Amino acid sequence: MANLSRTRTVFSFTSPRTIEKIIPEIQVLIDFFNGKEWNTKTQIAFFEKLFASQFYEGSKMPGDAAFAARDRITRAPKALGFVDLNPKIALTKPGAQLLSGKRIHEVIARQLFKFQLPSPFHKIPDDRNFNIRPYLEFLRLVKELDMISKTEIAIFFVQLTHYKKFNETVEAIKKFRNDVTENKGNRRAFIDEVFTREILKIYADDIGAERFKTRESREETLAKFVRTKKSNHFDYADAFMRYLRATQLITFDKKTFRAIVAPARAEEVAYILKNVPRQISNFKTAGEFKNYLYDPTSLPLLTDNRGYLEHHLSKLRVPFNERLTIEQLKDKLEQEEGKIITHAIEKTTISLKEYRQFDDIISVFRKVQLREVPDPPLYFEWNVWRALVMMNYAKDIKGNFTIDLDGVPLNSAVANKPDIEADYGEFKMIVEVTMSSGSKQYEMEGEPVARHYGRAQLSSDIPVYCLFIAPKINENTLAHFFNTNRFNTKAYGGKTKIIPMSLTHFIDFMTIARDKGFTDSQILKSYLDKIIARNATAEDEAVWFQQIENSIPTWVA
Numbered sequence: 001m002a003n004l005s006r007t008r009t010v011f012s013f014t015s016p017r018t019i020e021k022i023i024p025e026i027q028v029l030i031d032f033f034n035g036k037e038w039n040t041k042t043q044i045a046f047f048e049k050l051f052a053s054q055f056y057e058g059s060k061m062p063g064d065a066a067f068a069a070r071d072r073i074t075r076a077p078k079a080l081g082f083v084d085l086n087p088k089i090a091l092t093k094p095g096a097q098l099l100s101g102k103r104i105h106e107v108i109a110r111q112l113f114k115f116q117l118p119s120p121f122h123k124i125p126d127d128r129n130f131n132i133r134p135y136l137e138f139l140r141l142v143k144e145l146d147m148i149s150k151t152e153i154a155i156f157f158v159q160l161t162h163y164k165k166f167n168e169t170v171e172a173i174k175k176f177r178n179d180v181t182e183n184k185g186n187r188r189a190f191i192d193e194v195f196t197r198e199i200l201k202i203y204a205d206d207i208g209a210e211r212f213k214t215r216e217s218r219e220e221t222l223a224k225f226v227r228t229k230k231s232n233h234f235d236y237a238d239a240f241m242r243y244l245r246a247t248q249l250i251t252f253d254k255k256t257f258r259a260i261v262a263p264a265r266a267e268e269v270a271y272i273l274k275n276v277p278r279q280i281s282n283f284k285t286a287g288e289f290k291n292y293l294y295d296p297t298s299l300p301l302l303t304d305n306r307g308y309l310e311h312h313l314s315k316l317r318v319p320f321n322e323r324l325t326i327e328q329l330k331d332k333l334e335q336e337e338g339k340i341i342t343h344a345i346e347k348t349t350i351s352l353k354e355y356r357q358f359d360d361i362i363s364v365f366r367k368v369q370l371r372e373v374p375d376p377p378l379y380f381e382w383n384v385w386r387a388l389v390m391m392n393y394a395k396d397i398k399g400n401f402t403i404d405l406d407g408v409p410l411n412s413a414v415a416n417k418p419d420i421e422a423d424y425g426e427f428k429m430i431v432e433v434t435m436s437s438g439s440k441q442y443e444m445e446g447e448p449v450a451r452h453y454g455r456a457q458l459s460s461d462i463p464v465y466c467l468f469i470a471p472k473i474n475e476n477t478l479a480h481f482f483n484t485n486r487f488n489t490k491a492y493g494g495k496t497k498i499i500p501m502s503l504t505h506f507i508d509f510m511t512i513a514r515d516k517g518f519t520d521s522q523i524l525k526s527y528l529d530k531i532i533a534r535n536a537t538a539e540d541e542a543v544w545f546q547q548i549e550n551s552i553p554t555w556v557a
Helices: 019-033 040-052 065-073 093-100 104-114 134-145 150-155 163-182 187-202 204-208 222-245 263-275 286-293 306-315 326-355 358-369 376-391 438-458 475-484 503-515 521-537 541-554
Strands: 250-252 259-261 396-399 409-411 420-423 428-433 464-470 498-502
Touching (some): 019 104, 104 286, 134 222, 134 259, 150 163, 150 222, 187 222, 358 376, 376 396, 376 409, 464 475, 475 541, 498 521
Parallel strands (some): 428 464
């Protein structure tokens, strides 16, 4: 049971930040530890298995593996009812649905809207007066305000600890927006001032008692306390957006990047807000709560309604047999939605031709760098794909990210797949992008990128190249690729051909393609070959990277 004795706000699960990442981790837990006790020994063993898996991001084993395991499993997987840890480790029915990979957005939605504060899993002192289903009220707030920013979530929504305070929160955000508009001074400073004022109000009791110590820092000062709380609030805001985004019920406005109700799911949202009780359910025992949480039918969605499914299929002109089960009708609808998404990708591809979206792509890259988009890694991946499609002259450029029914990026590429795959006929190029920096970049990307390259080359009869793009290339990452390009490695199909570029270099690269009228993929192959050849003769990785930078202005002759 979580210790929430000092909790003043609602919270979302920040580990992992993206809920879909719990799926392979739960699979490891069940494959190796199903039926065992969840104790320190098991926790350490679980994390060792996790660390050895191909999807684990990182190259260092944490100092406290048991804590790291609890951080992974007792948060979202347990709290949302996908696994039961008491008395023994077990997969629940919602957990089995999640691992099936079938309509996981529905599975996640059901469990998110069951999450309530307080609950037998999350006990909060009575004097805090919590009574809320956070994800339900967050969805309601998005609809009520038409759109909402991460900053507004961090400052105001996390204070919504009782559903009866909803209107108060709405008015506070509206006033904030008006005040920001009327402010004549520095906008960023004004918002920070408002944030500070709210933090001081929320944590007034802790501040009055000088309880400044936080888990994140040993420094015990008011200034540090306020900074830490602001950071925590932003983490919660980010997690709320990511987790609710996984339901596909919200998406992001294409201009402001604020959260909005997904137009394609508006009916489903209206149904949820009308039919899911706002008040929390009272449970006498943990067992009673588990029965509710682990029951996949205890919270119906609109898509469980046969009439809705039949009407929706008819509206889309999809023929169906009336004897089909609800699940079979859902399969039909899902197939049709897949066609809609494919059409959206094709439409985007056409709109990118002849550099018509060049300025927008540059603008998105700038916002990615400033982290002014909802999910920077995802939008980075998507925008690089757009840039490559815009440059044209490939047989096929496939982004392994997913988009929603409204054509907005939904999820990054799954583990064990390159972010982007381009087929130029006589050669192929995979592209890996990352927002990570410093030593973390090397830990997370060094070996996986080389492994992805190796798989691509070993499965191909034609040459394969890899473009690695990051806002800034870490020196350890650079050294790693410099050496894997020089030495034969059986697992990588021999010598790799990985070319690192900073985002600034890549923007210059695509700008030159536009300005010089790039039309021949053989020019690209020739350029990549020259870069790899220079790798073999360069004195060291720093010299080679400088050569890459110097070569970009003339890469298209």
